[in-house]
Amino acid sequence: MSTNAIRPARELLLEEYRGVLSTLSKSMPGFPFGSVVPYCLDAQGHPLILISRIAQHTHNLQKxxxxxxxxxxxxxxxxxxxxxxxxxxxxxxxxxxxxxxAAAARYYRYFPDASNYHKAHDFDFWVLEPVRHRYIGGFGAIHWLDDVTLANPFAGAAEASMIEHMNSDHANAIAHYVELTGLPRSAPAEMVGIDSEGMHLRIGQAIHWLAFPNTCNTPTQVREALVLLARADQWPTPAKVEG
Structure with missing residues (x-):
């Protein structure tokens, strides 16, 4: 197992916000059943999904x-x-x-439309608790990984407060982040998540993760990173940290 692959594997999980959920078919025993699901990461860094009780993959997971x-x-x-x-x-x-x-508060920031059908239909939150990971970083870069996920030290009130402050008082800084990184300008960007390694912005219905220059372990370090980025002429290359 390569520890050098853990960080890029985790960053891929942070950068994306949808994937293919494969479950074991209830109606076709022995066959895998694939379906596309959006996800965000919970306080423990585990994928969090919202799925209908009548969906095939839900019946499969219940079995x-x-x-x-x-x-x-x-x-x-x-x-x-x-x-x-x-x-x-x-x-x-x-x-x-x-x-x-807690799941709803976090998920709805990423996918605000989900609150409508969650209330109108029978949907439930499920967390995918990792057992092992298979990461392929390109040709020949293949790894089995055990400990990829990282708990979010800010999940809850601290994260919500920082996000609300940035969206309410520092929209210009967020727009600057978009400009520096070349993200789409199809709609105003809104900050929806902060973790120790970066931030999530939502532009329309798309989610984008931007890495901090260095790992942040306290709200003060997050503030310093956000101020630095707001004044930057180009997006800095994140420091290389294993794990």
Whole structure:
């Protein structure tokens, strides 16, 4: 197992926001069943999904919680030459009200339209708890990885406060981040997530993750990073940190 592959594998999971969920078919025993799902990462860094109770993949998970989530780099010309990650996991439905509320608060920032059909239909939050990962970073760069995910030290009130402050008072800084990184300007960008390694911006319905120059472990370090980036002439290359 290569520790050098852990960071790029995790960054791929952060950069993407949709993947192919494979479950074990209930109606066709022994066959895998694939479906496309959007996801964000929960406080533990695990994929969080919202799925309908009548969906085929939900029936499959209720019978057997074993599943996998395949995530690949978007818009790739050669899918075999770019990164992709398979997260083998045990799916767990959230039933505790506090956990559901926390999941909803986070998920709706990323996918605000989801709150409408969640309330109108029978949808539930499920978390995919990783068991092992298979990461391919391109030709010949193939790794089995165990500990890829990283807990978000800001998840909850601290993250919500920082995001609200940035969106309310520093829209110009967010627009500058978009300009520096060449992200689409099809709609105003809104910050929806902050973790120790970067931030998530939502532009329309698309989610984009931007890496901080250095790992941030406190809200003060996040503030310093955001100020630095707001004043930067070009987006700095993140420091190389293993793990």
């Amino acid at each position: 057997d919680a074993k599943c996998s989530l395949l995530v690949g780099e978007r818009d790739a010309e050669d899918v075999q030459a770019v990164g992709r990650l398979t997260v083998m996991a045990e799916a767990r439905k959230l039933t505790d009200e506090a956990a559901i509320d």
